[in-house]
Amino acid sequence: MKCPKCQRPVDHEAESCYSCGYSEVVAASTCGSNVVLLNRIHDAAHCLRKHERDDLALTLDQLELKFPQMLFCVYLGTLPSHLSLSELGFWLLNHGQVKGAEYARPNENAVLILVDMNTKQIGVSMGYFAETLITEEDAYRALMAARPNLVNSEYGEALERIFLRLGKTLDRKGRQLRKLTREQLHAGVAGTKNPVLDLPNHIAPHLVARVVARAEPIEKPLKSA
């Protein structure tokens, strides 16, 4: 994972960025510590037509039916120059409350797509749970698939396409996880071997080496046997 501010790698248990010291506290001091109410399709830039909004809402409905735990939402706006998309996504997911989202869809299960009409940038911010299911590569591929539509200012179709591609990724991931037993799943979550989930590597290499060294004596007799 990377720091939303400086884009440097961040340890998955770090309280703040080792490079720039960015954290949720800094974000709250910049953007506010209050909770904001978001629509599922929050078009602050007013660049979606009604039929685009309706089609996108229909797509989001289908996705929510398919993935009852996941929260899908969009924010389109014109950001100030001092605020980046990643910072806004980080702050919105921690301080935003999506209208109509049930208790079963917490923000940590959210997939939030942000579009900055000023800088012509688009990004996908994910909660903790969502980022375990969707890798950065999959998210990037989904964004790239919608690039022609974005270039042609077909924002509604672009957002639909991104969500559908992410839905496919989630579907594939769900089928993979269904095949795993509980032990394998926990082992994957622990990340000791054959990680099932795409969790970020620990930034401190000595910790990883220690875990591996601890696991090796147990495996050796099994191999010889």
Add this chain to the structure above:
Amino acid sequence: MRRFSAILVLLTMLPLPVRAAKVELPTWEASESETYYLGGGLWPKSLIPDAAAAAQDPGAASGLAPGVAPDGTILPAAPGFEIVGPPAPGAQQFYGPQGPVDGSEATPGNRPAVIENPDGTFVIPQEIVEEEAYEPLPPLEGELSDLYFTHAPVDFLIDPQRLLTEQKSNDIKRFLEFHSDESSFRIFVMAIGETQKIPDHIDIEALHKKWFSDEPTVLMLYYREQPQLTRLVFNESVRNSLPDSVFDRILQNTLREGGVTELAPDQVEKMAIELSIQLYWLSKLMEHENKDDQARAANSTIHELVASSDAPELLREYAPGIFIEDTSKVISLVFTLIVVIGGLALIGLIGWGILAWKGRENISGQPLLFPDFKISPRLGGEFSGGGFVGMSFELGDSSA
């Protein structure tokens, strides 16, 4: 008003004589002052006064120029008469029909003159068309008979009297040679005159047996421009092997082809070609061993028989009807092509279907539940640790 206009006219007319006196008019020279007659039969002779006298003394009557007839033709100069001075330019040229040299009247277009009857009616004389007549042919006797019947023929076309044209004879010979190479039957064509008769002491069948007993041969005896008199002589073995109806049909078909045209060379050519076709059918017929097959084949048409694959182009040119294209190869080729194209299309369709299935973007099926994971928070975020993937869609900016 009238007075004013009259004065104005007078004033304008007054200087005219003065102007006319100053203009120099051309004068005729002596050499060009002679009279010229255009000729061309513009005027009927009856309108020329004393035409006979004018012919005898050109120039005396009606002021004709010497040496020029009333109809405009240039007459030979009379002895002792010389044209004084230079010849008039263009006097020797004559642009029109000249009459006959002997002085008789010529009808326009060389058409015969219409004869007028006393009762006022006209009679158009019948034109005598010279018909091309053959020279009477000598009877087949003596040396001529020897040329026909003494020795076995070398060429396939026996025409010592050259009754056919040279070009056609060469063509027919060439065709008959070609036919003999390709067919089991040989064809000999003997051309004789329409008035000639085979001598009584000559037995054609005996000659055929004598000459062509070693190989199946057909001798076609052709009378010039009398195709109905044509005789076909087959080998005895061939004739005994098949019913007479077969040979009658061959003869009928051959005569029918010969009756299409009137010229002897064309008749021979067409009959030879038709005979070749019939012999091809006959040879096929003889290949059948038992009588049932022969009867069946006799009832079938020749077009049901497929020509050999190596059918030469020459026979195709001469007798295209004999050849039926072997369509099995074409059909198999077309079938193979269709199968290949269909296979490729099917493979493409399957591939497209797989790609479409893989690339489908609709989300359907049963709801999917993920197992719960406990993820430790980072950067102090309660729900998100700042996981973000971004991309620019600015034109010319492909940075992520």
